[in-house]
Amino acid sequence: MRRQKGRGIKLAASDLLNAADENQKRALAEARRQGAPEGGDGRSSWISPTVIRGTMRTAETALIALSGLALWVAYVDDFSRQSLIYYLPLIAIGAIAVPALFELGGLYTIHALLRGVEQLARVMLGWLTFFAVVTATVFLTKIGVAYSRVWLVAWFVAGLVALTAVRIAASALIKRWNTDGRLDRRAVIVGGGEPAARVIEALRASPDTDITIIGLFDDRNDDRSPPVVAGFPKLGKIDQLVDFARKTRIDLLIVTLPVAAEDRLLEICRKLWVLPVDIRLSAYTQKLRFRPRAYSYIGNIPFLDVFDKPLSGWDHVVKIVEDKIIAALLVVLTAPVMAAVALAVKLESRGPILFKQKRYGFNNELIEVYKFRSMYVDQADQAASRLVTRNDPRVTRVGRIIRKTSLDELPQLFNVLKGDLSLVGPRPHATQAKAAERLYTEVVDGYFARHKVKPGITGWAQINGWRGETDTEEKIERRVEHDLYYIENWSVLFDLYILVRTPFSLLSTKNAY
Template sequence: MSNFDIRDLLDHAAAAEPAQPAPASADEKEPRLSPLAERMAALPVRPTYSPVIITGAARLADIAVVLATGYAALAIYIAPNHGYPLSYLGLLPVFALATVAALQAAGLYHIGAMRSVLTQAFRVLASWSVIFLLALAALFFTKTSEEYSRVWLLGWYVSGLAGLFLVRLALGLAVTRLTRAGRLDRRTVIVGGGEAAERLIEALAAQRDTGVRICGFFDDRSDDRSPNVLAGYPKLGTVDDLVTFARRTQVDLIIFTLPITAEARILQMLRKLWVLPTDIRLAAHMSQLRLRPRAYSYIGSVPVLDVFDKPIADWDLVLKWLFDKLVGTILLVLLSPLLLLTALAVKLDSPGPVLFRQKRYGFNNELIEVFKFRSMYVDQSDATAARLVTKGDPRVTRVGRIIRKTSLDELPQLFNVVLKGNLSLVGPRPHALHAKAENRLYDKVVDGYFARHKVKPGITGWAQINGWRGETDTEEKIQRRVEHDLFYIENWSVLFDLVILLKTPLALLKSENAY
């Protein structure tokens, strides 16, 4: 997370008109931002950490401590004479799960609580003691207390308490350090100006531990209802500018402050913003429509309605990363002989480099460079894919026809997955910059095309195994691809990735559309 102060930027940009974007040149694809928004988007942003991951890691650490200390006490005192009785081993997971439940009830799995080591220590002492007292009572009433060593229970109580204290100390130091560095903040922008936005900003500012860091607000209005500065934060442009801004810099959360009754206006804006890999919420702090408390989610104590969630976030992101790295590495090792043979064939067939590098759109429309085996003659290569490859294309070499037909030319993208990390094994295919269908750019053919960039692109995908691979010369083909890509994004799971990966070799046998 960057450590800038928005008010410092306001001082430096006092002479600029932040609400008025500079005119875009005719050949620019995206509108240019206002000077202040450009300056803010250019600031370096440090990676942030998900509070969900941190609290999940805390639970795993507590479970590990309880299991480890209980097993250590068992190994030291019981095992030398009696081995490892099942009655003892059976208590370990029960105590571990009960500990997590007790600490959860004590409010210790909240980022705010983790910052106070003393508060954590007291609550850990109380929770751990209650668990042992309840366990002793249960053993007494079931008349099984004589089966368990009191020395073992006492040793486990003391060592487990010490271990839990150490975990909370480490968590407290880590969370405090990350908080001060802004690494737990969610970079947030407000949509809409006026009283509703001002009251939302004031409500968030009055609370601790919301995890929200406001960058500014965007509003299509330019009259008195939407001033250039609101509650100390600047107006950065229009909703169209917000899409460009979120492509240039990290935006984690978008909050609409428009009234729920402004349905048409909200829907119009959402059509523009839903393509972003960002959580979108509708503030309900000023709404006269009162729903049941469980109908809302909350930012601090501010009620909001969930509109869109960032796909593949938190632990799902960790699981997908592990899947890509582990399975990608295994595939790279297993397919290395085939990679070498293909490279040799490309080299012997025509002069030039073995690998071909091509710029493509990746996650959140970032430009990435993907590797492929070269399938065209060097002097006829098309780095931007301005012209689609067609059947019998004279630009394609003899070996190129084979490796394109079998998709062997895609194998070097395993290096993108394992080493560079800008591709996944499974995901929407990364289309080239100037790829067209019926002489129109893909994003002009399909409304919301860039929504497929809400996740990392992949080597293979749901569209490819369903027959939508190869030439995209018609609008229908690209539309069907996008439909399948969006279905994949909305229904992702590790099992879904595995199914697609296993079906990919079979899909390659149906290669009538691949040239």
């Protein structure tokens, strides 16, 4: 009987564990479904509130200035020096002062922008306040004769209509983003048990956190880390988190482990730093205290910054604008060259002009990269499992020329316009690329950290001589070092410097076959 009873206890425990595993799998699948990136391209769909506020300020500044200028040109029709002295400064003051009044009144917060219609009275009050001050100033200084009363009234009405229209349109758009969850950062808690529960409850009680917690990941399976913490499920172990973040939109990782657990923290950070997300260490439950300015805050909860997502906020916007504008210009400028290369490829050997290859892109997403075909069509290596070497018989005569000069990569400008590539960034590598017969991921620890930004047509490594064949482990190690340096030190000027240097670096064809 004892043996049967013991066996029954073991079976019951096994059933409970299996049930817990099934619940965890279901929770993990649901979290992945809810956080699936739009369009399946792996790019985060979170929209920075900083960008929204800045865009609104810029739009309203432009509307105020343009409405005043348009009416001055259309009605006043006086471009004398005296007219310029009186009208242009007043228009400039209005374009600066009114957004400043809106800022002081809290009209650029996400909360205010979401309630666009309800906030119209405050918008009107700010606009009316400016004109009241203008009217009083004109009257007291006796310069009323310098201004057209029709123009002033028309500017007041036109500006009010424009501001009202943009507020209503912006409110509708921002409400849709809010409904889609694009204004909230999707966060994962790393750690479990009581410390995680205390952080979650503090975030719940903190106002305006813009955080949506979707679950927890923890390696522990004992009483210290139950399957549900403060209402949120444990979705898996730390090793599973990297794969989860590759397939799901994650913006923030909150680590709730104590600072005293130094070895465990270092191990977790070593695994997670390759992800393009913000990583924060909770200081809420820590006994060790630093000076207030050492912390960043979510709501009123203190955190220590461990890693920041590169190219976020305005940097992300600037990078996109830079890519689109310069790539479009380069397509126009290089169109004759691309036409000539396409004709040469077609005339020399049968097969398609373009070669399309799967490579790793942002956040390890597979993208299809375009190149002019440089190999015989029946010897093409889609996975690049065998690197091209000097006098490689698979390469055509035209192929040798365009590979040495990198003309084969000109079609990647269309990848940039499509949004898969950037002009400057770590070069995208083929899935089976090797260095000294070892996959790149086996050679370089943390290799995938170079995928925290979009890959580029050219990069810091390429202009420093680390392009072409990687027949030794040192070559891929140096290339990755340069890629990580670029990610950590990005700026527009850095990009422009690399772009200017790229044509000169192509003169060196030592490693290009």
